[in-house]
Amino acid sequence: MSFLQPLVLIGLAAVAVPPLLHLLAKRMPPVVMFPALRYLKATEREHSRRLKLRNLLLMLLRMAVIALIVLAASRPVANVGAGRMHPPTAVAIVVDNSLSSGAVVSGRTVLDRLRGRANQLLADLAVGDELWVITADGQPRRMGGTEATAILDTLSPSPVRLDLANAARQAAAVVERSSLGARVVLVLSDLQATAFSTGDPIATGSMWLDAESTPPNRGIDSAFAEPVLWSPDGTIVVGVSGDEGNAAAVQVSVGDVLLTRAVATPGAHVALAGSLPAHGWYEGVVELDPDELRADDQWWLALRSALPAGVRFDIRAGVFVRDAVEVLRSGGRVVNGSAVTLSDELGSQVTVLFPPNDPARVGAINRELAARGLGIGFGPLESGEWIIEGMFDAIAGTAVWRRHRIAGDTKPLATVGGEPWLVREGDVIIVGSRMDETWTRLPLTAGFLPFLDFMINRVAAAESWIERVHPGDLVVLPRRRHRSCLLVGRSPSQRIVRSAPHSRTGCSFSPMRREIRLARSR
Amino acid sequence: MSDRVDLLDPFEVAQLGDIELVARGVVEGFLAGLHRSPFRGFSVEFAEHRPYQPGDELRYLDWKILARADRLFVKQFEEETNLRSIIVFDVSKSMDWCSGERSLTKLEYAKRLVAALALVLIRQRDATGLIAFDDEVRKVVQARARPIHWWQLLRALVELQPGLGTVAEPALRKVTDLLRRRGLVIFVSDLLVEPVLVQRTLQFLRHRGHQVMVFHIMDPGELYLEGPAEARFEDPETGSSIIARPRELRSVYEETVRRTIEEWRAALRGSGMHYHHVLTDMPFGDVLRRATVSRTRLG
Numbered sequence: 001m002s003f004l005q006p007l008v009l010i011g012l013a014a015v016a017v018p019p020l021l022h023l024l025a026k027r028m029p030p031v032v033m034f035p036a037l038r039y040l041k042a043t044e045r046e047h048s049r050r051l052k053l054r055n056l057l058l059m060l061l062r063m064a065v066i067a068l069i070v071l072a073a074s075r076p077v078a079n080v081g082a083g084r085m086h087p088p089t090a091v092a093i094v095v096d097n098s099l100s101s102g103a104v105v106s107g108r109t110v111l112d113r114l115r116g117r118a119n120q121l122l123a124d125l126a127v128g129d130e131l132w133v134i135t136a137d138g139q140p141r142r143m144g145g146t147e148a149t150a151i152l153d154t155l156s157p158s159p160v161r162l163d164l165a166n167a168a169r170q171a172a173a174v175v176e177r178s179s180l181g182a183r184v185v186l187v188l189s190d191l192q193a194t195a196f197s198t199g200d201p202i203a204t205g206s207m208w209l210d211a212e213s214t215p216p217n218r219g220i221d222s223a224f225a226e227p228v229l230w231s232p233d234g235t236i237v238v239g240v241s242g243d244e245g246n247a248a249a250v251q252v253s254v255g256d257v258l259l260t261r262a263v264a265t266p267g268a269h270v271a272l273a274g275s276l277p278a279h280g281w282y283e284g285v286v287e288l289d290p291d292e293l294r295a296d297d298q299w300w301l302a303l304r305s306a307l308p309a310g311v312r313f314d315i316r317a318g319v320f321v322r323d324a325v326e327v328l329r330s331g332g333r334v335v336n337g338s339a340v341t342l343s344d345e346l347g348s349q350v351t352v353l354f355p356p357n358d359p360a361r362v363g364a365i366n367r368e369l370a371a372r373g374l375g376i377g378f379g380p381l382e383s384g385e386w387i388i389e390g391m392f393d394a395i396a397g398t399a400v401w402r403r404h405r406i407a408g409d410t411k412p413l414a415t416v417g418g419e420p421w422l423v424r425e426g427d428v429i430i431v432g433s434r435m436d437e438t439w440t441r442l443p444l445t446a447g448f449l450p451f452l453d454f455m456i457n458r459v460a461a462a463e464s465w466i467e468r469v470h471p472g473d474l475v476v477l478p479r480r481r482h483r484s485c486l487l488v489g490r491s492p493s494q495r496i497v498r499s500a501p502h503s504r505t506g507c508s509f510s511p512m513r514r515e516i517r518l519a520r521s522r
Numbered sequence: 523m524s525d526r527v528d529l530l531d532p533f534e535v536a537q538l539g540d541i542e543l544v545a546r547g548v549v550e551g552f553l554a555g556l557h558r559s560p561f562r563g564f565s566v567e568f569a570e571h572r573p574y575q576p577g578d579e580l581r582y583l584d585w586k587i588l589a590r591a592d593r594l595f596v597k598q599f600e601e602e603t604n605l606r607s608i609i610v611f612d613v614s615k616s617m618d619w620c621s622g623e624r625s626l627t628k629l630e631y632a633k634r635l636v637a638a639l640a641l642v643l644i645r646q647r648d649a650t651g652l653i654a655f656d657d658e659v660r661k662v663v664q665a666r667a668r669p670i671h672w673w674q675l676l677r678a679l680v681e682l683q684p685g686l687g688t689v690a691e692p693a694l695r696k697v698t699d700l701l702r703r704r705g706l707v708i709f710v711s712d713l714l715v716e717p718v719l720v721q722r723t724l725q726f727l728r729h730r731g732h733q734v735m736v737f738h739i740m741d742p743g744e745l746y747l748e749g750p751a752e753a754r755f756e757d758p759e760t761g762s763s764i765i766a767r768p769r770e771l772r773s774v775y776e777e778t779v780r781r782t783i784e785e786w787r788a789a790l791r792g793s794g795m796h797y798h799h800v801l802t803d804m805p806f807g808d809v810l811r812r813a814t815v816s817r818t819r820l821g
Contacts, residue, residue: 029752029765036744036779037757038714039765043771043778051770416646 004075004182005085011070018062030349067242088128092171092179093118093148095155096164100217102157103190112171114188115152122148132174136162140174164189192217192242192293218242218266219252220294221402223286225303229457231333232276232305238286244268248289254282254303264288276305276514309456310337316344317354320435320443324452333453344434346372350427350460355404355434356383362404369428376425379405388421388440390414392449392454402439403432413459429459526551528807531561531623533732535806536634545637548806552642552734571595576764605648605706606665608697609636611682612711612739614656615759618684620802627672628739631802632710633679637709638806639813644672652678655693656685665700687759688715694723695731704731712739713786714759725793734795735813738786741802747775 003009034040044051077086097116101111117299117459122145125131132140133148136158143151168187175183221239236252236259243266251261252272255281257282259274282303290297313325322340328334341347344356346368355378356362367378386400390413400416412420413429433439442448527535527547554559574594582596618630626634636652640817643650644667651665652675663678690711697707707727713720713736728734747768749755756763768775783799790797800809 029748029754031763032749032753033619033758034755035619035712035758035763036740037755037760037764038746039778039782040766040771040775042782043775044764044766044816046778047771047774054770076725204595301724 002077004077004439006074006245008070008438012067014066015063016361017066018059022059023374031114048287048481058462061068083338086124086126087132087182088126088180089182089184090130090132090175090180090186091121091125091183092132092134092140092175094134094167094171094185094187094189095152096154096162096187097158098162099157100192100296102188103293109157111155111157114190115155118152118188119149122152128180130170130175130178130180134171138162138167138170140170142174161187164191192219192296217291217293217296218244218248218288219293220286220288220299223299223301225284226271227453228304229274230303230305231308233273233332234276234303234305235271235273236260236286236301237269237271238264238299239269239317240264240266240288248291250286250288252284252286254284259284274302279306280304304467306335306457307333309404309460310335310339310340311456312336312343312347314341314343314345316357317342317352318435318443318448320437321354321452324443324449327449328453328456334456340456342456346428349421349430352429352431352455352460354431355439357434366407368380372426372428374408374425374428376406376408376410376428376430378430379407383495384417386416386421388416388418390422390444392447392451394450394454395442395445398440398442398445398447400442401431402434406430406432424459429455523741525806525812528552528810531543532631532634532748532802532806533803536626536630539786541634541637543643544634544656544806545676548634549641549645549809551805552638552810553594553645558757572598591713605643605646606701606703607643607648607706607708608651608665608700609640609708609710610693611636611652611654611679612656612688613654613660613682613685613713614688614689614710614712615684615686616688616714616757617712617739619741619758621741621748626802627742628690628712628741628802629682629684631800632737632739633682635739635800635806635809636708636710637679638810640675641672641727642810643706644669648706650675653693653700654678654682655690657687657689659693659696660685662696665705680790688717689722690720694720694727697727697728704733706733706735708735708737710737710739713803717786717789719734721789723788727736728793734790734793735820736786736790736795736797737809737813738797738799739802740799745776745779745801 020333022073034099075087087218087501095114097111097114101109101114105113122131130142131145131148132142133151134140134152135155142159164187168185171185171187172183175185218240219242221241223236223238226235226237238250238252240248240250247263249261250264250270250272252259252274254276257277259276260272262270262272264270282305284301286299286301288297307315311329313322315322325334327344329336331418338347339349341349341351342354343351344354344361345365346353359381362378363379369377381402381404383402386403388395388398388400390396392414395414400421403416403421406412406420406423408420408423408425410420410423410425412423414420414422423430433442435443437444442451527544527552528549537549572595574596576660578596582598583711584595584597584684587593587595611632613629618627619633620627620782638649640652644788647667649665649667650671652661652663653659654661656793659679661682663675666674688711690709694707694709707724709724724734724736734780749765749768751769752767754763754765754766787797796813798809798813
């Protein structure tokens with residue numbers, strides 16, 4: 001027997017109340033004058049034994065009633081026999097039917113064992129229970145016990161990698177929304193170490209049921225390009241998880257070409273440096289030495305290489321900007337050219353426009369912006385202290401002391417004090433502050449170089465995002481000029497190959513609505 | 523509602539006046555209903571006939587006249603009494619108690635009852651005396667038959683105050699000094715005494731040829747155990763006490779009281795004595811009538 005509200009058992013201390021009341025209240029009763037005390041004494045003398053026994057039984061009865069009330073309030077649950085009792089419960093069952101569940105152990109697949117345990121759990125459900133089932137696709141579905149049994153019977157190993165931690169969090173979220181008082185998450189899995197990501201622990205009570213022994217496994221936990229935009233060199237950071245002490249080779253290929261390789265130990269991240277042959281999109285695959293469970297030994301990702309942007313620098317943008325551009329140029333991230341201008345006056349092509357050193361020039365710049373048909377411009381100069389918030393993590397939280405308000409309705413790329421600080425419209429990107437230590441702390445921070453790299457190669461050159469999404473996710477493209485895109489699934493079966501903006505192969509894409517909805521390729 | 527004082531509620535009767543007035547009213551009403559001498563002496567002779575009235579005992583009906591003239595007459599007797607009676611009256615502290623605001627204490631009730639009894643006896647020319655006691659003999663009034671003697675008895679009764687404990691044997695033994703020849707002993711008490719000693723003393727009087735009549739005075743509140751959920755019940759005489767829960771003991775207490783009354787009744791009647799259980803809410807006339815009937819029956 002167990003208790004759903006064990007803290008209520010503290011109330012058992014109330015059992016001591018009747019004896020205490022008896023001891024405390026007995027001593028000072030009111031006095032009643034009664035001449036026939038002789039009869040009363042005779043009565044008590046003859047019946048005192050019976051009265052004492054009756055009073056003792058009465059007190060024991062009162063104590064028992066209190067104990068029973070407390071025990072009932074603690075909601076005991078007895079697990080006896082076939083008709084197991086439990087209060088109405090919101091149950092979420094996570095069935096891990098990822099590829100590893102196809103492994104055969106002792107002549108029986110792991111999935112069969114998980115299915116058997118799931119059916120046992122379903123048999124214990126009562127009429128008032130609410131049930132959700134989550135399989136490898138990670139989507140919780142509300143259903144009845146019969147429907148769940150039918151789904152489990154037809155369940156087969158899926159090539160999709162199920163993140164058990166995320167699935168448990170989702171399961172906890174759906175049962176927490178239930179109005180039922182009792183909630184539980186049941187995870188049926190082979191509990192491979194590769195199936196777990198990090199994240200917040202769940203508060204809902206959960207039970208993790210494994211399917212006995214499974215073969216040792218390692219797998220790729222994550223893989224992403226760093227930086228996102230190669231020029232053409234870059235790094236791929238690969239996270240490897242699995243049973244410890246089982247090091248394996250990791251390699252990155254683009255098409256049939258081996259890009260780079262290294263040795264990785266489960267639980268560690270390795271950075272694999274590589275270089276793409278030319279600018280454009282590449283479909284890369286990270287591969288781990290195969291083990292018995294193959295599903296998590298590959299990871300597909302998109303790689304983008306672009307030529308370094310040609311930059312024209314104007315000394316009036318400030319010495320910090322000049323020095324940073326020199327560093328980027330020496331690192332091969334930018335080259336001399338005229339594609340992007342960094343200045344406090346408008347250039348002929350794409351311009352990153354900083355406020356002029358002389359405030360008297362603001363009016364002329366604004367008039368020139370208006371003449372180009374742009375709705376943005378510098379507003380009044382203000383002093384204070386603000387924090388940068390917005391798109392780029394490297395500069396978020398950096399202090400700003402002087403800035404021009406930026407006029408216009410364009411959605412900002414970054415803000416200070418909730419107002420626009422970095423805005424792009426057309427070929428002009430306006431920065432609200434000069435890159436000077438009297439205006440902002442930004443040029444003195446480590447994020448300054450990545451910031452300029454980001455501004456030049458991705459914002460100004462319109463080489464934009466790489467999104468990590470899952471089938472069914474809605475992807476909203478930013479409002480910029482899109483030269484191309486590549487959608488790559490996480491496994492061969494979900495791969496969408498080289499989808500140009502106007503192609504509808506494998507995805508629904510509407511440039512007008514700026515949305516891409518990924519579809520399953522099966 | 524009856525207009526006879528002897529049949530009214532004792533508390534209401536007590537509001538009408540002092541002991542003398544109440545006793546007179548009770549006795550007048552009592553005798554008017556009785557139409558004959560309540561306590562027959564040892565020498566009773568026929569006197570005359572009078573027409574039958576409802577309430578007359580049928581055994582005094584003259585059957586010969588009924589057969590001869592078809593008229594109902596009863597025979598009246600002339601009493602030549604030389605009965606000497608002593609009233610032994612318990613004035614202990616336990617008698618000074620009543621259970622309600624609208625009731626007489628046992629002592630006040632008993633004073634009026636004793637006064638009435640004394641008046642009835644003296645009216646039939648019986649010499650009547652009084653011994654009052656608590657833990658010792660407190661007052662002694664010699665037995666006299668003169669009508670004015672009732673006033674002496676009345677004065678003694680009025681002056682009596684609640685005493686201390688209850689020890690009846692000395693007072694009952696004192697009776698032997700006052701009654702040299704056979705007489706009537708009337709014992710008025712709440713009988714919260716040691717029963718064996720008192721019964722033995724009363725039996726001694728009975729063996730000496732006295733008629734013994736016992737009035738067991740009880741307040742109705744003594745028949746039942748009432749009070750708060752738990753209380754310390756204290757004896758006003760001895761100061762001893764006991765903690766009890768009336769709800770638990772109520773039924774067995776009533777059984778104990780009922781059994782005690784029956785034991786007193788059986789013990790006294792078994793020795794040829796008269797026993798009357800008197801509650802303080804009983805009309806005085808009823809008590810006198812019951813006493814009269816029982817004494818007539820037992821002789």
